[in-house]
Amino acid sequence: MYKRTRVYDLGYTHFIGSWAWIIHRLSGLALTFYLLLHIWVVNTLTQGPETFNRVMSFLGSPLFRYLEVGLWAVILFHAFNGARVVIVDFFAGSAVQKKLLFGLLLIAFLLWAAGSFVILSHIKH
Amino acid sequence: MKKNFKETSKTGGTAWFLQRVSAIILFTLLMLHFITYHFVGSGDVTYARVVEAMKSPWFNLIQFLFLITAIYHGFNGLWAVIEDYVHHKAWRMVLFGAVMTLALSLFFIGLLTLFKVANLA
Numbered sequence: 001m002y003k004r005t006r007v008y009d010l011g012y013t014h015f016i017g018s019w020a021w022i023i024h025r026l027s028g029l030a031l032t033f034y035l036l037l038h039i040w041v042v043n044t045l046t047q048g049p050e051t052f053n054r055v056m057s058f059l060g061s062p063l064f065r066y067l068e069v070g071l072w073a074v075i076l077f078h079a080f081n082g083a084r085v086v087i088v089d090f091f092a093g094s095a096v097q098k099k100l101l102f103g104l105l106l107i108a109f110l111l112w113a114a115g116s117f118v119i120l121s122h123i124k125h
Numbered sequence: 126m127k128k129n130f131k132e133t134s135k136t137g138g139t140a141w142f143l144q145r146v147s148a149i150i151l152f153t154l155l156m157l158h159f160i161t162y163h164f165v166g167s168g169d170v171t172y173a174r175v176v177e178a179m180k181s182p183w184f185n186l187i188q189f190l191f192l193i194t195a196i197y198h199g200f201n202g203l204w205a206v207i208e209d210y211v212h213h214k215a216w217r218m219v220l221f222g223a224v225m226t227l228a229l230s231l232f233f234i235g236l237l238t239l240f241k242v243a244n245l246a
């Protein structure tokens with residue numbers, strides 16, 4: 001069995017699936033951090049309409065719309081690579097895991113482009 | 126097989142399995158969440174709009190399900206990452222406590238939001 005000795009021990013990462021694994025981890029950590037922020041922000045609902053609407057209009061500024069496009073990308077990568085993990089683990093998809101990766105990431109990219117277009121069209125000029 | 130805390134007391138099979146089950150639930154709910162909140166309508170989330178949606182018990186049930194699966198998946202994943210890199214018993218105990226505290230606090234905050242705004246309490 002491969003024994004990982006250092007965090008930066010990346011000697012086995014010349015494979016596309018290993019990169020998917022690393023990016024999956026990093027995006028997972030980022031999304032968990034985002035979940036923390038999200039629950040905290042949504043909690044301002046309890047402080048009444050004025051506070052919540054002020055927070056929402058602040059987060060509706062162009063800067064946050066661009067960040068939302070980034071968030072959408074991170075979500076889609078994690079969701080679609082996660083779908084691949086589930087297919088490989090539960091539905092014996094390991095023989096086609098690379099094809100699955102490219103196929104699912106293509107769908108994810110198309111969803112990202114379409115979603116980003118909608119998000120950016122919400123920017124008020 | 127001799128087991129110690131470093132190897133973890135169990136195989137981790139349950140956590141592995143539940144991570145995939147919660148992934149399938151989250152995939153569906155998150156896509157629905159993003160589409161309904163960000164892609165339908167003007168993209169503006171207002172207090173009135175949220176409170177209107179929270180009049181439906183089904184909406185609240187889905188939000189509750191979303192909250193527990195997202196927190197479980199996120200923090201189970203975080204713990205899986207920690208287990209890969211942290212092997213010292215004391216550090217593991219400290220970090221496990223921290224992860225659990227954070228997860229339970231977030232669950233409580235989310236639940237409080239849901240109950241207070243939906244006037245369920």
